[in-house]
Amino acid sequence: MTDSTRSRPQFGSCLRDWRQRRRYSQLALALEANVSARHISFLEGGRARPSRTMVQNLAECLDMPFEARNALLAAAGFAPVYARTPLESEHLEPIRQTLTRMMHAHAPSPALIFDARWRVLDANPTGALLMGGDWQVGTCLIDRLVDDPALRAPIRNWPEVAAVMTNRLRSESRQAGGDSHLDALAERLAPHAARPAELPTDQPILTLRYATPLGDLTLFTTEAELSSAQDLTLRDLRLEIFFPANRQSRELLDQLGSGPHEP
Numbered sequence: 235m236t237d238s239t240r241s242r243p244q245f246g247s248c249l250r251d252w253r254q255r256r257r258y259s260q261l262a263l264a265l266e267a268n269v270s271a272r273h274i275s276f277l278e279g280g281r282a283r284p285s286r287t288m289v290q291n292l293a294e295c296l297d298m299p300f301e302a303r304n305a306l307l308a309a310a311g312f313a314p315v316y317a318r319t320p321l322e323s324e325h326l327e328p329i330r331q332t333l334t335r336m337m338h339a340h341a342p343s344p345a346l347i348f349d350a351r352w353r354v355l356d357a358n359p360t361g362a363l364l365m366g367g368d369w370q371v372g373t374c375l376i377d378r379l380v381d382d383p384a385l386r387a388p389i390r391n392w393p394e395v396a397a398v399m400t401n402r403l404r405s406e407s408r409q410a411g412g413d414s415h416l417d418a419l420a421e422r423l424a425p426h427a428a429r430p431a432e433l434p435t436d437q438p439i440l441t442l443r444y445a446t447p448l449g450d451l452t453l454f455t456t457e458a459e460l461s462s463a464q465d466l467t468l469r470d471l472r473l474e475i476f477f478p479a480n481r482q483s484r485e486l487l488d489q490l491g492s493g494p495h496e497p
Contacts, residue, residue: 245306245309246278246280249274283310290315292306293307300469304316319468321467326467342360343453344360345474347472350470354373355372360491364444364476366378376399376419379396380423380426390444393432396427397432403417404417446490449482449486452479453478453483
């Protein structure tokens, strides 16, 4: 028995798993991929071997994460397409520098760079303030918030913030087709989260209310991703940027950005 023959059942089960995760029937996937339902059945059962183009087509139709697309290709006996380059490599330096410039250009408003595991990789000065001022590269924000009451103490509306973050974690896990790490973080955070009925509905956007030595900040956030990234490391990066939700917060950020302040 050849390696390619042995790989067929592995490919078929992997394809079936992702089809079911996306809640596609064989017919629905066939229509999306412009093939017959019989062909999908044969692929899943190991009776047909896909071409490299077919594997990539099916992965696109199922909106699979790039790492999972590599795994599907490997299961079919093909080399992976997407590399994972170390972030500190020279090859990624121009993109890394651009993200860093964007982060610092946003000052005095907070900004942080995360990876897909919610590990903080960099922060501007006011972003570091939200991390408690003393943090290490690779610190998981969710773990630290859950484990350190002092870090979450300044968050005036912590249950609301925890609810938003829990929903984000679960959404990211669903998009990934199920991610045990993100699911575990969501489970850790969920006991702190407000119930849906407790969330305010009279505001245009849910905000973070954060106590500082100079007064309370009210902030809302947005997230930037490298949506055209082909490298897995770059695809995981998130630039989280905060904006003042009112004039008082804008003025406070200007003061906080001017230098250190004692409580």
